[in-house]
Amino acid sequence: MTIRTYSADEALVQERRRQIVTAAAALFIRQGFLKTTVREIAGHCGMSIGTLYHYVGSKDDILSLFEEAGSSLLARFTQQSLSAQNDMTPAEALRRAIAEYLSFIDEIQDVIVFWYQETRNLPATHRQYLFQQEEDCANLFGRILAHGCECGEFRVTNLGLATHSIVVLCDMWAFRRWFLHKRFTLEQYAAQLTELVLSGVRGGGGQSVLLSE
Amino acid sequence: MTIRTYSADEALVQERRRQIVTAAAALFIRQGFLKTTVREIAGHCGMSIGTLYHYVGSKDDILSLFEEAGSSLLARFTQQSLSAQNDMTPAEALRRAIAEYLSFIDEIQDVIVFWYQETRNLPATHRQYLFQQEEDCANLFGRILAHGCECGEFRVTNLGLATHSIVVLCDMWAFRRWFLHKRFTLEQYAAQLTELVLSGVRGGGGQSVLLSE
Amino acid sequence: MTIRTYSADEALVQERRRQIVTAAAALFIRQGFLKTTVREIAGHCGMSIGTLYHYVGSKDDILSLFEEAGSSLLARFTQQSLSAQNDMTPAEALRRAIAEYLSFIDEIQDVIVFWYQETRNLPATHRQYLFQQEEDCANLFGRILAHGCECGEFRVTNLGLATHSIVVLCDMWAFRRWFLHKRFTLEQYAAQLTELVLSGVRGGGGQSVLLSE
Amino acid sequence: MTIRTYSADEALVQERRRQIVTAAAALFIRQGFLKTTVREIAGHCGMSIGTLYHYVGSKDDILSLFEEAGSSLLARFTQQSLSAQNDMTPAEALRRAIAEYLSFIDEIQDVIVFWYQETRNLPATHRQYLFQQEEDCANLFGRILAHGCECGEFRVTNLGLATHSIVVLCDMWAFRRWFLHKRFTLEQYAAQLTELVLSGVRGGGGQSVLLSE
DNA sequence: CATGAATGAGGTTTCATTCAT
DNA sequence: TATGAATGAAACCTCATTCAT
Numbered sequence: 001m002t003i004r005t006y007s008a009d010e011a012l013v014q015e016r017r018r019q020i021v022t023a024a025a026a027l028f029i030r031q032g033f034l035k036t037t038v039r040e041i042a043g044h045c046g047m048s049i050g051t052l053y054h055y056v057g058s059k060d061d062i063l064s065l066f067e068e069a070g071s072s073l074l075a076r077f078t079q080q081s082l083s084a085q086n087d088m089t090p091a092e093a094l095r096r097a098i099a100e101y102l103s104f105i106d107e108i109q110d111v112i113v114f115w116y117q118e119t120r121n122l123p124a125t126h127r128q129y130l131f132q133q134e135e136d137c138a139n140l141f142g143r144i145l146a147h148g149c150e151c152g153e154f155r156v157t158n159l160g161l162a163t164h165s166i167v168v169l170c171d172m173w174a175f176r177r178w179f180l181h182k183r184f185t186l187e188q189y190a191a192q193l194t195e196l197v198l199s200g201v202r203g204g205g206g207q208s209v210l211l212s213e
Numbered sequence: 214m215t216i217r218t219y220s221a222d223e224a225l226v227q228e229r230r231r232q233i234v235t236a237a238a239a240l241f242i243r244q245g246f247l248k249t250t251v252r253e254i255a256g257h258c259g260m261s262i263g264t265l266y267h268y269v270g271s272k273d274d275i276l277s278l279f280e281e282a283g284s285s286l287l288a289r290f291t292q293q294s295l296s297a298q299n300d301m302t303p304a305e306a307l308r309r310a311i312a313e314y315l316s317f318i319d320e321i322q323d324v325i326v327f328w329y330q331e332t333r334n335l336p337a338t339h340r341q342y343l344f345q346q347e348e349d350c351a352n353l354f355g356r357i358l359a360h361g362c363e364c365g366e367f368r369v370t371n372l373g374l375a376t377h378s379i380v381v382l383c384d385m386w387a388f389r390r391w392f393l394h395k396r397f398t399l400e401q402y403a404a405q406l407t408e409l410v411l412s413g414v415r416g417g418g419g420q421s422v423l424l425s426e
Numbered sequence: 427m428t429i430r431t432y433s434a435d436e437a438l439v440q441e442r443r444r445q446i447v448t449a450a451a452a453l454f455i456r457q458g459f460l461k462t463t464v465r466e467i468a469g470h471c472g473m474s475i476g477t478l479y480h481y482v483g484s485k486d487d488i489l490s491l492f493e494e495a496g497s498s499l500l501a502r503f504t505q506q507s508l509s510a511q512n513d514m515t516p517a518e519a520l521r522r523a524i525a526e527y528l529s530f531i532d533e534i535q536d537v538i539v540f541w542y543q544e545t546r547n548l549p550a551t552h553r554q555y556l557f558q559q560e561e562d563c564a565n566l567f568g569r570i571l572a573h574g575c576e577c578g579e580f581r582v583t584n585l586g587l588a589t590h591s592i593v594v595l596c597d598m599w600a601f602r603r604w605f606l607h608k609r610f611t612l613e614q615y616a617a618q619l620t621e622l623v624l625s626g627v628r629g630g631g632g633q634s635v636l637l638s639e
Numbered sequence: 640m641t642i643r644t645y646s647a648d649e650a651l652v653q654e655r656r657r658q659i660v661t662a663a664a665a666l667f668i669r670q671g672f673l674k675t676t677v678r679e680i681a682g683h684c685g686m687s688i689g690t691l692y693h694y695v696g697s698k699d700d701i702l703s704l705f706e707e708a709g710s711s712l713l714a715r716f717t718q719q720s721l722s723a724q725n726d727m728t729p730a731e732a733l734r735r736a737i738a739e740y741l742s743f744i745d746e747i748q749d750v751i752v753f754w755y756q757e758t759r760n761l762p763a764t765h766r767q768y769l770f771q772q773e774e775d776c777a778n779l780f781g782r783i784l785a786h787g788c789e790c791g792e793f794r795v796t797n798l799g800l801a802t803h804s805i806v807v808l809c810d811m812w813a814f815r816r817w818f819l820h821k822r823f824t825l826e827q828y829a830a831q832l833t834e835l836v837l838s839g840v841r842g843g844g845g846q847s848v849l850l851s852e
Numbered sequence: 853c854a855t856g857a858a859t860g861a862g863g864t865t866t867c868a869t870t871c872a873t
Numbered sequence: 874t875a876t877g878a879a880t881g882a883a884a885c886c887t888c889a890t891t892c893a894t
Contacts, residue, residue, distance in 0.1 A: 006678070007857075016857095032333055034247040038885060050859050053886065116388070117330045120245060131391075155412075158405050160396060164389060165382055165409060172381050175329070178344070183373060192371045196378060199368075200413030220874075251868060252432070261876045262869085272868065433878075442878095458759055460673040464864060476880050479865065542814070543756045546671060557817075581838075584831050586822060590815060591808055591835060598807050601755070604770070609799060618797045622804060625794075626839030646853075677889060687855045688890085698889065855894080866884075873876080 001064060001126075004057035016055040019045040021065045029110040033063055033121050060123070067126050070111040071133045077104050078137045090148030094201070095194045097144055101137075101170050102190045112174035138167045145201060155203030166197055216278070217270030229268040232258045234278045242323040246276055246331050276331075277339050283324045284346045290317050291350045303361030307414070308407045310357055314350075314383050315403045325387035351380045358414060368416030379410055427490060427552075430483030442481040445471040447491045455536040459489055459547050486549070493552050496537040497559045503530045504563045516574030520627070521620045523570055527563075527596050528616045538600035564593045571627060581629030592623055642703070643696030655694040658684040660704045668749040672702055672760050702757075703765050709750045710772045716743050717776045729787030733840070734833045736783055740776075740809050741829045751813035777806045784840060794842030805836055 005013050023045035027036040038059050042052045056062055081100060088096070105112055119127055142163040148154030156162040173180055173189055180189060218226050236258035240249040251272050255265045269275055294313060301309070318325055332340055355376040361367030369375040386393055386402055393402060431439050449471035453462040464485050468478045482488055507526060514522070531538055545553055568589040574580030582588045599606055599615055606615060644652050662684035666675040677698050681691045695701055720739060727735070744751055758766055781802040787793030795801040812819055812828055819828060 009856085012857085032247075034245075037883085039883095048859050049886080050861095050888085051857070054857070057886095059885070117333065120330065157408055160392075161402075161405050162409060164385065164392060165406075168381060168385050168389065169378055172377065176377060176381065179373075179377060189374075192374050193378075195370055196375060196413050199416045200409050203412045222874095225874090250866085255877095263871085263876045263878095264874080266869070267874075435877085438878085458673075460671075463862085465862090474880050475865085476867085476882095477878070480878070483865095485864065543759065546756065583834055586818075587828075587831050588835060590811065590818060591832075594807060594811050594815065595804055598803065602803060602807065605799075605803060615800075618800050619804075621796055622801060622839050625842045626835050629838045648853095651853090676887085681856095689855045689857095689892085690853080692890070693854075855892105857891100857893095859889100859891080861888100863887075864885090867882100868880105870878100870880080871876105872878095 001068070003061045003065070006054045013055055016047075016051075017065055019047070020052060020056060020062060021069055024062045025066055025069075025110075028063070028066060028118070029114050033118050038062075063121065064123070064126055067122060067130060070108065070115070071130050073108055073111070074133045074137055077101075078133070078140060081140055090144055090151055090153045091198055093144045094141070094148065094198065097140055098166070098170065098194050098197065099190045101140075101167075102173055102186060102193070105170055105173050106186050109174035109177065112171055113177075116171070116175050134167075138163050141166045148201065154201045156201050162201055165200075169193055169197065216274045219267045226268055229260070229264070230278055232260065233265060233269060233275060234282050237275045238279050238282070238324075241276070241279060241331070242327055246334050251275075273334075273336070276334060277336070280335055280339055280343060283321070283328065284343050286321060286324070287346045287350055290314075291346070291353060294353055303357055303364055303366045304411055306357045307354070307361065307411065310353055311379070311383065311407050311410065312403045314353075314380075315386055315399065315406070318383055318386050319399050322387035322390065325384055326390075329384070329388050347380070351376050354379045361414065367414045369414050375414055378413075382406055382410065427494070429487045429491070432480045439481055442473075442477075443491055445473070446478060446482060446488060447495055450488045451492055451495075451536075454489070454492060454544075455540055459544050464488075489547065490549070490552055493548060493556060496534065496541070497556050499534055499537070500559045500563055503527075504559070504566060507566055516570055516577055516579045517624055519570045520567070520574065520624065523566055524592070524596065524620050524623065525616045527566075527593075528599055528612065528619070531596055531599050532612050535600035535603065538597055539603075542597070542601050560593070564589050567592045574627065580627045582627050588627055591626075595619055595623065642700045645693045652694055655686070655690070656704055658686065659691060659695060659701060660708050663701045664705050664708070664750075667702070667705060667757070668753055672757050677701075699760075699762070702760060703762070706761055706765055706769060709747065709754065710769050712747060712750070713772045713776055716740075717772070717779060720779055729783055729790055729792045730837060732783045733780070733787065733837065736779055737805070737809065737833050737836065738829045740779075740806075741812055741825065741832070744809055744812050745825050748813035748816065751810055752816075755810070755814050773806070777802050780805045787840065793840045795840050801840055804839075808832055808836065 003017075007013050007016075020041065024036070024041045027040055027044060038052065039049060041062065042049045045052070056065070077100075081097070115130070119130065122130065142159060145154055145156055145159055145162055149156055149159075170193070173186070184192070216230075220226050220229075233254065237249070237254045240253055240257060251265065252262060254275065255262045258265075269278070294310070328343070332343065335343070355372060358367055358369055358372055358375055362369055362372075383406070386399070397405070429443075433439050433442075446467065450462070450467045453466055453470060464478065465475060467488065468475045471478070482491070503526075507523070541556070545556065548556065568585060571580055571582055571585055571588055575582055575585070596619070599612070610618070642656075646652050646655075659680065663675070663680045666679055666683060677691065678688060680701065681688045684691075695704070720736070754769070758769065761769070781798060784793055784795055784798055784801055788795055788798070809832070812825070823831070
């Protein structure tokens with residue numbers, strides 16, 4: 001993904017693009033990509049339209065930069081997450097992973113909401129890339145669950161489903177914030193969600209019921 | 214919610230609006246609200262633009278009608294759902310509620326996806342109304358959980374959270390369909406999700422861990 | 427070549443496009459395609475920009491329409507030209523063909539000049555089409571020359587060259603008008619050019635000179 | 640024609656302008672004047688935009704310089720052409736003049752094509768100047784023809800017409816190259832054109848026909 | 853002398869909406 | 874009631890030119 005620029009000064013290009021994305025992010029998040037005009041973006045970063053187009057080839061490029069910034073935040077989170085340490089029980093590892101991921105979600109909640117809403121407007125290649133980052137991140141949970149199952153501490157019928165469920169329930173902190181933020185602090189949510197998830201993956205008693213399926 | 218019309222014939226207004234919303238729904242779902250033009254909508258319902266504007270005041274009105282149609286589908290589902298019957302155990306009731314809701318979700322999955330993406334473009338009052346319908350529907354699950362807790366069959370720390378979690382995990386069938394539909398049939402998904410949810414709400418063994426929070 | 431329109435009224439589309447092309451032609455001829463703005467065209471045909479774009483998909487479409495109009499004038503001329511009649515001597519046929527073609531050139535001289543200047547901006551397919559029309563028209567002269575050679579009245583070393591030369595010398599009436607129109611009336615030019623051409627194709631005496639090549 | 644510069648160093652100005660025109664020429668010829676951007680020109684002559692504007696007042700100035708360069712090529716050709724030497728027959732002189740001019744045309748054919756296409760964008764004074772050069776060059780042929788007529792070797796009804804015809808038929812090598820270059824080498828074209836022209840100016844037999852005009 | 857970042861007017865095109873028929 | 878032609882504001886983007894460094 002190379003974006004057109006008329007400047008050869010790499011550092012300046014980075015700086016200007018940072019400004020542009022910062023302004024654009026706020027606007028995209030507030031009013032969506034399609035309702036945000038390039039003029040607005042330029043205005044919000046104190047640049048003329050001409051200047052903006054010196055550092056960026058099109059409005060879509062701005063969206064790409066925004067998405068890339070978000071994706072790499074996610075990728076960085078995935079890489080830096082050390083959650084599964086050897087001396088932890090699977091339950092401890094899971095609890096910690098949820099807490100970390102939730103606090104990450106909380107930081108970038110606007111971006112998460114944006115992703116749930118506007119992934120459609122991304123070009124296919126970027127969408128694929130974003131999905132990949134999400135998958136990689138989800139695998140953090142997948143590995144913990146898998147290990148827990150091996151230890152016999154967890155019982156999950158379907159690993160993929162359980163993993164996606166956990167991720168989605170964390171993401172929910174962002175996309176159902178109108179409901180959740182009124183009722184929980186982040187810490188409370190983390191605690192309660194962890195409890196719920198742990199129950200879920202430990203597998204309750206009533207198998208008899210389920211086996212009748 | 215009163216929408217401008219130049220016609221006095223109530224029945225005709227209803228009929229024309231039904232046509233308009235039907236055409237618009239398909240287009241909104243395929244390409245999003247903002248990328249759909251009024252001309253396209255008129256074309257797809259075999260109406261002239263002028264006629265369309267006789268029965269509808271603006272493009273936003275069409276979105277409102279579309280959302281209202283969706284909302285009332287949801288409301289009807291909520292009303293018709295008889296899930297919690299006296300002679301069922303809470304687990305049976307929950308399983309059945311999930312199955313019913315999932316099959317409803319499956320039917321209107323496009324609308325669900327649309328809601329997750331474009332609720333933003335709704336005027337605040339309509340958004341509130343939609344949220345209300347969702348809340349009402351969620352309460353179906355809430356009541357089952359509450360009853361299960363009273364019976365001692367379920368143990369849920371926070372009822373609201375558990376309820377929303379179930380709803381969101383069902384909605385996931387729509388908004389993560391790119392992942393789930395490749396791996397599960399609807400029935401498989403219903404079965405596995407039910408199992409997971411039942412484990413979650415029954416509360417697993419490892420209380421010691423949780424109490425340490 | 428189908429051009430986008432939002433109107434289904436075929437007759438109206440034709441009429442509006444005629445207006446548009448008429449206005450555009452004057453402007454294209456005066457200032458060139460690239461320097462002419464769509465706003466100007468709309469202004470000159472008393473239409474709003476929006477209206478113009480109801481009948482035409484793009485500025486390039488207008489150029490295409492203009493070219494097509496010119497090409498078909500040329501094609502019509504080619505078809506209607508009855509020059510080579512049986513009872514004419516080749517010289518008479520040639521003289522008459524030159525006169526007819528020159529008078530046609532004179533009528534559409536602006537278009538001829540435009541062709542010499544802006545063929546470059548045409549999409550390849552239209553350019554090919556235009557070249558074809560020119561070729562067809564040139565063949566009118568080619569056939570007369572060929573017949574004259576068979577009769578022994580003309581002597582032309584290379585038929586293609588002679589043909590193109592005649593055509594270009596006629597076109598010259600348009601593209602060198604700054605020189606020619608000051609010195610000749612159309613009739614004078616026709617007479618003198620005919621004389622020159624006839625001399626040329628009859629082959630002069632001094633072959634000795636030429637044979638020394 | 641004085642072009643703004645911020646430099647006092649005459650030699651430097653000349654050198655820089657030479658660089659600019661060289662780069663611009665290639666671009667103008669390839670894509671036309673209006674489609675070529677100043678940025679492109681600067682890029683192609685390894686100069687910054689700012690530097691370019693130190694030596695040239697505007698984009699139009701570059702076109703003027705380009706045209707001037709072409710014009711003076713033509714002027715130099717005109718001056719250096721010694722074609723009409725005393726010891727030559729008019730026919731020999733004409734043949735040689737055509738050969739020389741054609742070979743000059745061949746060298747600068749891109750420029751010729753450009754002239755036929757974009758003279759319009761020149762300011763009136765430059766256009767006049769260019770026309771003057773063309774006239775001067777044409778007079779080379781004019782003088783030969785005049786001399787030939789005096790000698791009784793040529794018979795031309797109208798000297799100006801004959802002269803322009805010869806020039807245009809030579810120029811045709813450039814502006815109809817899509818046709819001619821496929822069928823002739825330059826030498827073949829020179830030979831055949833000469834033959835045709837000589838026939839033309841020698842005046843054929845069929846005067847009876849012409850006198851009937 | 854040389855640079856290139858900055859500007860903003862102006863280009864083409866779209867589209868919700870109106871209103872005469 | 875039904876039509877669809879007409880509108881024009883506003884979208885995205887380009888590019889000749891200036892000027893502070």
